[in-house]
Amino acid sequence: MRLDIISIFPEYFAPLDVSLIGKARERGTLDVRVHQLRDWAHDVHKTVDDTPYGGGPGMVMKPEVWGDAIDTVIGTATPNGAAPAPGSGTAPAPSFGPDFGASTGASAGPSTTATAGAAAGPSTGASAGPSTTAPAGAATGPSTGVGATASAGAGTAADAATAVTPTRVTPTRAVPRMIVPTPSGRPFTQELAQELAGEPWLLFACGRYEGIDSRVMEDYSTRLRVDEVSLGDYVLAGGEVAVLVMVEAIGRLLPGVLGNAQSAVDDSFAPGSMRNLVEGPVYTKPPVWRGHEVPPVLLSGHHGKVARWRRDEALRRTVRNRPELASELEPETLDKHDRKLLEELSFRVGRKDVAN
Incomplete structure (x- = not known):
């Protein structure tokens, strides 16, 4: 380029x-x-x-x-x-x-x-x-x-x-x-x-x-x-x-610029599952620092649970910090778990409550 x-x-x-x-x-x-x-x-x-x-x-x-x-x-x-x-x-x-x-x-x-x-x-x-x-x-x-x-x-x-x-x-x-x-x-x-x-x-x-x-x-x-x-x-x-x-x-989106191309896929706002979402919190070693622990699910090795946790945290952070983005979420992209979480957060997507 x-x-x-x-x-x-x-x-x-x-x-x-x-x-x-x-x-x-x-x-x-x-x-x-x-x-x-x-x-x-x-x-x-x-x-x-x-x-x-x-x-x-x-x-x-x-x-x-x-x-x-x-x-x-x-x-x-x-x-x-x-x-x-x-x-x-x-x-x-x-x-x-x-x-x-x-x-x-x-x-x-x-x-x-x-x-x-x-x-x-x-x-x-x-x-x-x-x-x-x-x-x-x-x-x-x-x-x-x-x-x-x-x-x-x-x-x-x-x-x-x-x-x-x-x-x-x-x-x-x-x-x-x-x-x-x-x-x-x-x-x-x-x-x-x-x-x-x-x-x-x-x-x-x-x-x-x-x-x-x-x-x-x-x-x-x-x-x-x-x-x-x-x-x-x-x-x-x-x-x-x-x-x-x-x-x-x-x-950074050009082929070969990032060491791991998957990094761009998981970015905040990236097309796909992260569209209209910001990325959740991230952690590295050590597992405990100044009394603060890494969430146990991230240490579990269970890829499905880790993916679910990351999705939940992305939803939480988007609702908290960028509610205008969260309001653009398409209802058809939300699964049952997403809807339940957003209901717990008392957040409405579009004109109607996602719980409905």
């Missing part, structure tokens, strides 16, 4: 080089490429935002910068910019700190701040963003085959008045599914993580400030599958943390 991430803070993604995701990258299971958005800015200050139309607080991320960045990453171009040449040049990849990776050297184009094996990007010269070096052990993957974008000049009003309306170039190869983290998006769930894990290529657009100009999502939704996704009912400073969460949730 290939993942492209566009952000003004590439250094946020250093954790993707450690643990299970880092090992998946080393093996080539996961090809992660991080791109510095400011490399596509049109002015010397590398500006990526402007004041919102209609007034109000905060700043909105500029559509033309995002458009140039996304077009380059997915290998499309407009008449106002040079068409990408597959395999042109070598881009430096992102720096996550002085000891994190080694520089691959300067490139002839703006850096796509990518992992090893990434393709070249458009040239911008000096950048206000972090330096671009590659994390060690990054996975290699298909070249993005990008060239330079049209970024000369500061985009004055006169320029805008005489600009030629771009004619979209239809990609002649595969395109990614685009994910935009935003509090106003659809909920990111285990079910969605499973769905995204089946995609060959994902592109994450990390917004900041008041978000990305909505025309960016409108425009790309005509050519790509675009999903606006939310982690929950709260607001973060930017999309980077949300993307870290999503990449780990998706990446």
Whole structure:
């Protein structure tokens, strides 16, 4: 699987080089490429935002910068910019700190701040963003085959008045599914993580400030599958943390990433028996710690009783901590024992008591 991430803070993604995701990258299971958005800015200050139309607080991320960045990453171009040449040049990849990776050297184009094996990007010269070096052990993957974008000049009003309306170039190869983290998006769930894990290529657009100009999502939704996704009912400073969460949730579901594939099957929210349930408590050795004993059934060796206990505890914990999930349980998925337990917990599923 290939993942492209566009952000003004590439250094946020250093954790993707450690643990299970880092090992998946080393093996080539996961090809992660991080791109510095400011490399596509049109002015010397590398500006990526402007004041919102209609007034109000905060700043909105500029559509033309995002458009140039996304077009380059997915290998499309407009008449106002040079068409990408597959395999042109070598881009430096992102720096996550002085000891994190080694520089691959300067490139002839703006850096796509990518992992090893990434393709070249458009040239911008000096950048206000972090330096671009590659994390060690990054996975290699298909070249993005990008060239330079049209970024000369500061985009004055006169320029805008005489600009030629771009004619979209239809990609002649595969395109990614685009994910935009935003509090106003659809909920990111285990079910969605499973769905995204089946995609060959994902592109994450990390917004900041008041978000990305909505025309960016409108425009790309005509050519790509675009999903606006939310982690929950709260607001973060930017999309980077949300993307870290999503990449780990998706990446661990890829074949061979987890040491034991059954671990994903038994996860909270996993499709099947754990749908709309959270996982119950877990225990390891010693059997007694500070006077707290492991439930005897887990030491019994009786697989049927252990499975029943785990199911019961999942139901108990879901009712206690996530009643809104428990209310989504389908009555036909509940056996007689489930129904009796939920009756004891005085919990109603849907509009009628499950005991009925």
